Amino acid sequence: MLKASVKDILRTIGKEKKRFFSIMTITILGVTMMTGLQAGCEDLRLSADRFYDEQRLFDVSIMSTLGLTKEDVEVIASMEGIELAEGSYSEVVHTKKGEINKTAEIKIFQNQGLNQPYLVEGRLPKGKEEIAVTAAYLRDTGKKIGDWLEIEEREKEQEEEAEDELSVEEEGSNFPITRFQITGTIIDVMDINNADGSAAFRATPNADYTFFVIREAVETEVYSAVYASLEEGGPLLCYSPEYEGKVLSVIEAIESDIVEQRERARYVQITGEAYEKIEEKEGEMREEFTKAEQELSDAGKELEDGKIEIAEGWQELADGKKELEEKEQEVLLEIADAKAELADAYEQLNQGWVALNEAEKQINIGEAQLEEGKELLRAKEAEVRQQLLEAEINLQQKQQENQAKTEQLTQALEGIKAALEGMGSPWSESLETAWNAYVEQTTEIAAKTMAPLMERGEEDPARIEAAIGEALQQAMADPVTGYNENLAFLTTELTSNIGLEQLISSGMIPGMADRTELLSMATGQATCNATASILQKAVQTLEEQRSYAEKEIAAGWAKLEAGEQDLLAGREQLSAGRAEVIENYQKYQDGVKELEENEAKAHQEFSDARKELLEGEADLLEGEQEIAEGEQELAQHQQEYLEKKEDAEKKIADAKAEVSKIDMTKWYVQDRSSLSGYSNVKSDTGAIESLATVFAVVFFIVAILMSLTTVTRMVEEERGLIGTYKALGFQDDEIGKKYLTYTLAASGIGAVLGNVGGFVVLPEILFVFFRVMYLFPEYILSFNPLLGTIAGALFLIGIVGAGVFACYHEVRHLPAHLMRPKAPRAGTRVFLEYIVPLWRRMSFLNKVTARNLFRYKKRMFMTLFGIAGCTALLVFGLAIKDSVSELMPLQYEKVYQYDLLAVAGEENNEKLLQYADSSTEITDYVNLQVESIKIKNQKKDTEKVQLMIFEEREDFLNYVSLEDEEGNPILSLEEGIYVTENAAKMLDVKEGDGVLLQRLDLTQEEVRITSLVKNYLGNNIYMARDTYEQLFGLYEPNGILAHLSSDLQNPIGFADELAKEDWILSSLSTQELKDGFSAAFTLINLVVYVVLILAAGLAFVVLFTLASINISERERELATIKVLGFFDREVHSHVNKETIILTLMGIGIGLPLGAALSSMLTEILKMPSIYFAVTIYPRSYGICAVIALTFALIVQLLTNQSLNVIDPVEALKSVE
Amino acid sequence: MAYIEFKEVRKEYGSGEAKIKALDGADFFVEQGELAVILGSSGAGKTTALNILGGMDIPTSGQVMVDGVDISGYKKRQLTAYRRTDIGFVFQFYNLVPNLTALENVELAAQVCKDSLDPAKTLEKVGLKERMGNFPSQLSGGEQQRVAIARALAKNPKLLLCDEPTGALDYATGKQILQLLQETCRRDKITVILITHNSALAPMADRLIRFKSGKVVEMSTNENPTPIENIEW
Incomplete structure (x- = not known):
């Protein structure tokens, strides 16, 4: 069972979770911060060491100005402290990435030897034609394992032009094979900079890629370097002072014991070999000159033969030309005749066609007229029919009217007759006769009167009646007519009929007042009769008119029919005519075509013939040209031969002189820091560790203060409880134990987790970044117990101490004091209150806030x-x-004011200058010598820098802006060198100090620093031509700094394009660097x-x-x-x-x-x-x-x- | 209807086995302008009742009417507003803001409600005219409680709720405070509800409400309350 006080502790932790976690979190963060960055750096160094050990990276490297020999290796191997020494060969060659020239360093590797390449994929080369490459090469070129690659020897051009040049040094390639199959990708242990990383700024790499081949692929007896490993090098951590001390002591031993002796031996060997070689070459030369003379005379004879052949050719050509002209004349005449014939035929066809067209036009007109006639006739016909019809209708109507009237009168009369019958006084026979006689007479008169009237078209019945009346009056007056008698007879008869009288007087006959009325009835009957006869006549007339009209119309149609028939016949004739013309035209066309074909054929034949002649002529001319050239060439060759002979003789003399000038061999014994990857790891970790220290200190202070506040507050809150414990009789330390445990638990857990964060989590994060920078295949986590403990302990002590202190602060009081509520902190006046105007203007709550802040x-x-x-x-x-x-911007806009740095090599300098002069993109430039060089201080610390040598002291102005440390511009290069600040800082040298400059060929000279200059990225040394010549001799410009036209859209593209030129070694635009x-x-x-x-x-x-x-x-x-x-x-x-x-x-x-x-x-x-x-x-x-x-x-x-x-x-x- | 009414008010804390009934159907009422004394031993539910009445807590069930409004269903914000305008609190331990002077403590309350009284005058009323500029730590317990009362009154509340206001004070000072409360009630016609476990104070009340086990066991009115100076205990 737990003691109650222990329970209290546990429960306090449970209850005060937030506080517990806050202390824990602060500790975690703090410990992680203190340990993590440092641990990450240690891990990086450890990973490097492991990798170097596994790949057996050398501890000491030796290079010589004249190369190293087998004997050198043996001597070095026999040195005390040396485990293994191995000669190695490497050479920088050219290879192509697409069109662009790239450089590659080919190294050899030996099984079980030093500097083993780390195999990433595939396998290491076994045969002579096999090669292993870096991943960067495959990525850049897109090649795969199994593909082939070609290398070009760096000095090829020079070699060609100087075939018989004598050289005392190992110039040219020692690789007999230039085409290799890729077997695998490797990491070169001597270059672990990731090409994507910062390599570009830290040290210019020797080459873009590294290749490995087997020893047998190289034909050389001379090594470019000897690498050695130390007997006790393995267990020691590289970068550690013990290791570096050991290496230094071995280097010193080599330098003091064997260097001088070996340098002399090599010198003697080289010069001896050189003289031998010169003699050999001299013999070769004489042989070749004899051969050349023979060749020249052979060529002269060949030329004479050629000349005779050509003269014959000319004669043949002239004959052919004449023949052709005659034939041509003949054919042309024939063609002209045929053409004239065809033209006549065509004329006739045309005329026939025109006539046909005319006839058609006539027919068309006739047809139109016919159509018009038909139309007219049709209209007329309709009109006549209409008139006849109207007249007929009119007559019929009149007949009907008349009929009606007649019937009416007849009825009326019948009515009267019937009435009379009934009355017993019938209509007598005589009355009937008299009536009829009267009516007849009257009808005659009426007919006579009416005929002319009706003929005039009179229709009004009243007028007709009046006219009839008038005629009756005249008839009455004229006795000849006998009208009166008839009238009197009728009147008598009528009067005699009593019934009638009665009838009339009784008014039984409607509308009949007296007897006269009866008379007018008779008259009416007569009128009707007359009308009927007249109308009958009119009908007859109408019938006659009709039949006449029909006849007329039929005649018209017949006439039109005949006309139409004529036109149809005309049309048929017309189309027959047209068909004929078309047929003839076709014939004509065929004739024309045939003629054209014949003509073309004739022309083609002629032009072929002519071309043949021309070709023959050209051939002859060419032959003449060739012969002339041949003669010229021959002359040139003769000239050349003479020159070469002289030249060669001179060269041999020179070579002999040169050999006598060969400098004494010089050895350079170096440790691993000559590898940029090795020193980069050192400086990277150094930088991060320095940053880590700053961060950790700030972190620690803040964290400790926070924890202190938290713990103090917790103790204060439990003040009453502490009092209670005291009152119950607990000892002070027993009470304190609770807070001790609490803080210990919080910070302890925090410290452990912080160590996890610092030694695992943070390094793992850093590894992600390291992978971008370096090519180490694996990164190792390590735990540094000392660092972890110290960091943890610092927090533990700080936090627990704060807790104990706060606790002691309370515990020392008497229980009664503790159990009494602690008076709330007294309110006080803050200084702001004394600034009355301000205080008064503040709002109430702001006053409260102000007071709280200061409380x-x-x-x-x-x-x-x-x-x-x-x-x-x-x-x-x-x-x-x-x-x-x-x-x-500071570096590439302020310091580097040029846009392009192009290097061509001193032998192509003239070409480069011509190019720059003619290029429109390059606005202006300055010629200079650019070199990669090492600068060393007295302690042999080395920095690789770029050396720029300007011909005139002021040449650099406008291209590079130089300022001394105080920011004063430098306007002219004085004697001595100008070194960039960073290089000086790294080497710990300053203005006025002497430094050593070492060139790539390992010659070195001492020089004084005239001034330091500001520079931000990379390191440069600037000097003028005279300083350089004092140091190293001949000044050979090889590059230009140029400004590009501001119109140029793509300076990088321009630089790349330039880099594709064979004679350009490098071309880099400032933009690309940016x-x-x-x-x-x-x-x-x-x-x-x-x-x-x-x-x-x-x-x-x-x-x-x-x-x-x-x-x-x-x-x-x-x-x-x-x-x-x-x-x-x-x-x-x-x-x-x-x-x-x-x-x-x-x-x-x-x-x-x-x-x-x-x-x-x-x-x-x-x-x-x-x-x-x-x-x-x-x-x-x-x-x-x-x-x-x-x-x-x-x-x-x-x-x-x-x-x-x-x-x-x-x-x-x-x-x- | 009475000014304040508690109808069948229940308040339960916890759940299941551990359920505690702090109020178990309490019923009482108080008329406007009365000085009501709630009596009861510890745990009788009187403080719970006061908290519910003061808008600091809500009942589990039942109705609480204040001036005709049922506050039992108020949401948090409504309760805050209710406290802000209608209620004045006086605590056993004064609970003054230590960082503010006496006057500022009163102002703190006055500034949050609309019809507040003048803080200085209110302090004068409770007899602290001379000590307005002092911080609480510079005042005696009785003076601090006066400031607390002034702070409650300055809001011109409908109700003045006092939870054992004399609990931390000596006899004489306690008497003065009670006198101040009684006078305030008479003079300003403010309804005062006072909680105490001291039965001796019963005679000073217009209305006496006695709590036991979460219930009201007695409610009586007193036509002639005894002035506080005549009460001894």
């Missing part, structure tokens, strides 16, 4: 310091980033991100811790204002306002602090080839402020939650 002074300072520290770290991190991005720049700083930038994230994490923890302490200290006060009816929002702002003000103040302090910290960066980041000028963009300050403020706001959101859960009822129930 909890400790917390205020903690917050300020915490936030300031984190902000400073953020600024520091961003300063690295900003400086890195500012380096580029573009490639960002990749170079990947590592540092990425480390910065890691650090930024850790710093941000710390900021967060700090803010969160302080905010929770703030709340817990003031819980009662906050509960009170809640009871008073403050809304949640008001409660939040009451607390948050303080946090925000503190955060702002913290940022205000942190920004300048960060700037101050950043200014140390140039010293901290002392890397080869990079002069780290510190720049901080204004916006970076903004970013840091915003990050800090954002965290403050996020923390506020969290604390707002805690504020919301404060329950006033609980909080106010009792005294704290």
Whole structure:
């Protein structure tokens, strides 16, 4: 069973989870920060060491100005402390990547030997024609394992032109095979820089790629280097002082014991060989000259023969030409005749066609007229028919009317007759006769009267009646007619009929007043009769008219029919005519075509013949030309022969002189730091470790302060409890144990987890970045117990100590004092209150805030310091980033003002200058000598730099801007050399010091530094021609610095295009350097991100811790204002306002602090080839402020939650 | 209808086995302008009742009417607003904001409600005219409690709720505070509800409410309350 006090401890941890975690998190972050970056760097060095050991990287390398021999190797191997010595050969050759020239260093490897290439894929070469390449080569060229590659020997051109040149040195290639099959990809242990990384700035690599072949593929007796390993080198860690000391002692031994002797031996050997070779060449030369003379005379004879042949050819050609002309004349005449005939036929066809067209036109007119006639006739016919019809209808109507009238009268009369019958006085026979006689007579008269009237078209019955009446009157007056008698007879008869009289008088006959009326009835009957006869006549007339008209119309149609028939016949005739003409035309066409074909054929034949003649002529001319050329060539050859002979003789003399001039051999004994990859690891880790120290110190201080505050607060909160324990009789140390355990647990767990973070998590993250930089196949995690323990212990001691101190502070009081509520911290007046006008203007809540800020002074300072520290770290991190991005414009816009650096090699310098003069893209340039060179201080520390030698002292102006350390521009190169700041710093030399310059051929001279010059990326040495000539002799310009036209859109493309030229060794535009720049700083930038994230994490923890302490200290006060009816929002702002003000103040302090910290960066980041000028963009300050403020706001959101859960009822129930 | 009414109010804490009934159907009422004394031993539920009445807690069931409004169903924000405008609290341990002077403590309350009284005058009323500029730590317990009362009154509340206001004070000072409360009630016609476990104070009340085990066991009115100076205990 646990003791109650132990239970209390456990429960306290359970209850105070937030606090526990906050202490733990701070410890984790702090320990991770303190150990992680350093551990990552150690891991990198360890991984390097393991890799070097496994691949058996040399410990000491020896090179010589005149190469090394088997005997040299044996002597070195026999030295004490040397485990193995091995001669090696390497050579830089050319290879093509597409069209662009690239360089590759071919090395040999020996099984079980030193410097084993690390096999990545495939297998190592076994046969002479096999080769292993770096991954970069496959990636750049797109080739695969199994493909073939070709190399070109570097000195080829020179060799060709100087076939019989005598050389004393090992010039040219020693590779008899130039075509190899790729068997695998490897990593060269001597070059572990990832080509994507920063290699471009740190040290110019010897070649773009590295290839490995087997020993047998090289034909040489001379080694370019001897590599040796130490007997005790393996177990020692490289980069460690023990290892470096050991290597140094061996180097010193070699230098003092064997160097001088071996140098002499080699010199003697070389000169002897050279003389032998010269004699051999002399013999060869004489033989060749004899051969050449014979060849020249043979050629002269051949030329004479050719001349005779050509004269014959000319005669033949003239004959052929004449024949052709005659034939041509003849054929042309024939063709002209045929053409005339055809033209006549065509004329006739045309005329016939015109006639046909005319006839057709006539027919067309006839047809139109016919159509017109038909139309007219049709109209006429219709009109006549209409008229006849109308007249017929009119007559019929009149007949009907008349009929009706007649019937009416007849009826009326019948009626009267019937009536009379009934009355017994019938219509008598005589009356009938008289009536009829009267009617007859009257009808006659009426007919006579009416006929002319009707003929005139009179229709009105009244007028007709009147006319009839008048005629009757005349008839009455004229006795001849006998009318009167008839009238009288009738009248008598009528009168005699009594019944009639009666009838009339009784009015039984309607409309009949007296007897006269009866008379008019008779008259009416007569009129009707007359009308009927007239109408009958009219009908007859009409019938006659009709039949006449029909006859007329039929005649018209017949006539039209006949006309139409005529036209049809005409048309048939017409189309027959047309068919005939067309047929004839076809015939004509065929004739024309035939003629044309014949003509063309004739022409073709002639032109063929002519061409043949011309060709023959050209051949002859060519032959003449050839002969002339041959003669010229012959003359030239003769000239050349003479020149060469002279030249060769001179060369042999020169060679002899040269051999006598050969310098004494010079050996260079070096350690691994001559490898740029090896020293890069050293400087990279150094830089990161320096950064780590700065970060860790700030981190540690902030973390310890935070923990102190947290622990103190916890103890204070449990003050009453401590009192109770004391009152129960617990010992002070028993009480203290609780806090000791609590803090120990929190920081202990934190320390362990922090070690995990520092030795596993952070290194793993760094490895990601290292992989970008280096080619080590694997990275090893290691644990440094000392570092881990120290970092953990620092936090443990700091935090537990803080807890114990706080506890002791309370425990020493008497229990009664402790159990009494601790008086809330007294309110005090703040200085602001004494500035009355300001204080008065502040709002009430702002006054409260102001007082609160100053009441909890400790917390205020903690917050300020915490936030300031984190902000400073953020600024520091961003300063690295900003400086890195500012380096580029500083270097490539300020220092390097040229746009293009092209190097052609001294033998092609003239060509390069011609090119530059003629190129429109190059606006201006300066010719100079560019060389890769090593600079060494007295301690033999070495930096590889680029040397630029200008012919005139002021040549560099406008192309490179040089400033001394104080920023004064340098306008003219004085005697001595100008070294870039970073190189000087790395070598620890300054203005006025002497340094050694070593060229690629290993000759070296001492020179004085005239001035240091500002430079940011890479290292250069500048000097003028006279200084160079004093040092190394002949000044041979080989390159240009150029400005490109501002119209040029793609300077990189231009430079690449230039690089494709065979005679260009390198062509690099400043733009390309700029573009490639960002990749170079990947590592540092990425480390910065890691650090930024850790710093941000710390900021967060700090803010969160302080905010929770703030709340817990003031819980009662906050509960009170809640009871008073403050809304949640008001409660939040009451607390948050303080946090925000503190955060702002913290940022205000942190920004300048960060700037101050950043200014140390140039010293901290002392890397080869990079002069780290510190720049901080204004916006970076903004970013840091915003990050800090954002965290403050996020923390506020969290604390707002805690504020919301404060329950006033609980909080106010009792005294704290 | 009475000014304040508790109808069948229940309040339970926890759940299942551990369920505690702090109020088990409490019923009482208080008329406007009365000085009501709630009596009861510890755990009788009187503080729970006061918290519910003061808008600091909500009942599990039942109705709480204040001036004709049922506050039992109020949401958190409504409760805050209710506390802000209608309620004045006086605590046993004063709960002054230590960082504010006496006057500022009163202002703190006055500034959050609309019809607040003048803080200085209110302090004068409780007899602290001379000590307005002092911080709580510079005041005696009785003075601090006066500031607390002034802070409650400055809001011009409908209700003045006092939870054992004399609990932390000596006899004489306690008496002065109770006198101040009684006077305030009479003079300003403010309804005062006072919690105490001291039965001797019963005679000073217009209305006496006795709590036992979460229930009201007695409610009586007193036509002639005894002035506080005549009460001894």
